[in-house]
Amino acid sequence: MAKTNNNKKKLSPEQRDELLKTLKARFEKNMKRHKGIEWAKVQTKLEAHTDKLWSLHEMEITGGEPDVVGHDQKTGEYIFYDCSTESPKGRRSICYDRKALESRKEHKPENSAIDMATAMGVELLTEEQYRELQKLGNFDTKTSSWIETPADIRKLGGAIFADFRYDKVFVYHNGAESYYAVRGFRGSLKV
Incomplete structure (x- = not known):
């Protein structure tokens, strides 16, 4: 499992250039x-927010393949989601x-989705965001992803995850302590 770089939340100039090249x-x-969005404007915003570049780097090195999926007209922020196929x-x-x-009590996983997302500076996709992502392609056709769980479900010990099967988005529940080799999480980040 890829480790996040928690020691320093700053990229070297080489890492920054390589990430920008990959994102572009x-x-x-x-x-x-991202119809109607210009890369030059996104890059200008990214270069002004090095902390967000660091978070995008964390998304990248853990296999998320972050990409721009929208632009918030009210705040001027660009919205990135993990767009890896699985x-x-x-x-x-x-x-x-x-x-x-x-x-x-035993067989503990190495980490949790919420802790990893927090360390990376991203948020788990909500159910609504997950459904929006699926309009952009077919994601999680062989895997599943934890999504933000409503407090009332979490209070009862559950958590929700989603995937895409049979041309439909499915949202399921599981005990929050469960973990599987094919379940991770997708993050979102506003820049």
Whole structure:
């Protein structure tokens, strides 16, 4: 499992340049995800927010393949989601949150989705965001992703995840302490 770089939340100039190059290539290859958005404006925003670049780097090195999926007209922020075909490889085999992790008596996973997302500076996709993502392509056809769980479900010990099967988005429940080799999480980030 890929480790996040928690020691320093700053990229070297080489890492920054390589990330921007990767993001630009992905942006240009997948124009249907962000119609009407210009890369030059996105890059200007990214260069002004190095903390967000660091978070995008974390998304990238854990297999998320982040890409621009929208632009918030009110705030001027660009919205990135993990757009890897399957749930990011470097974020699988994790339970939902810290409480779930601590509740396991044996065979504990290495981490939780909420803790990893927080460390990376991103948020888990909500159910609505997950459904929006699926309009841009077919994601999680062989894997699944934890999504933001409503407090009333979490209070009862559950958590929700989603996937795409039979041309439909399915949202399911599981015990928050469960973890599987094919379940990770997808993040969102506003820049």
